[in-house]
Amino acid sequence: MLPRLFFGYFAAAITLISILVVTRRNPVHSVIWMLLLFFHIAGMYLFLDAEFIAAIQVIVYAGAVLVLFLFVVLLLNLREELRTERFIGSWPAGVFIAAALFAGIAAALRSFVLGPAGIYTIDFIRKATDTKALGQVLFTEYLLPFEVVSLVLLVAVIGAIVLAKKGVRG
């Protein structure tokens, strides 16, 4: 019963905070709610025996990406945002598309069958520790994607500097 109570709290909090994020008028409030959402998602990852990903979620998402968002929100002068309309005129269409997508996924889940289990059981991960087991998979089986991701990050760093630099004309 306890795991279900735990899941219930986290699911309710994540759903509620997600709705708050997309409906707040002030972007600063949205970013702060997003911070709380990321902490809740990290808690859910801990519940699913993914300690390393939970730490990465807090460090990279909450620590780096959201601070970047907050900087940009504060750099832009968004005083007009508090006066103008939040949603586009045809927002019921957006509600309909989102609801239809959710209904489609929920209907597809009814015929979902879980595949055969792998070798990384909970006991194995607890014995080897999550970070070590993940690192072994990452640096052997997924070494090439790992290097590609480092290239993607390099491109992002250079691209962000070039785009945000003042006075650069195509």
Place this chain on the structure above:
Amino acid sequence: MMAVPLNWYLILSAVVFSIGIFGFLTRKNIIIMFLSIELMLNGVNISLIAFSHYLQDLRGQVFVFFIIAVAAAEAAIGLAIIMALFRNKSTAHVDEMSEMKG
């Protein structure tokens, strides 16, 4: 001890993804549209971590690792584009950005 079924996690992930779709389609502010994209990525991450746990396979966590790295790159580039747009247009509303040039 009653364990949580996998489908609950998948439904939660679909809910978060749908709320992200709703925010992306209906908000005028480009920053909140970006937050909605992050919301969708997190919805997918929840389902991948749940699959990783229930299939007893670490590949789901490896995918989430890559998704977080790409999301960080996407946020850096996207926010730089927003800065450049704001310098030209002085607005964060997407419906006022209707020209390709100028």
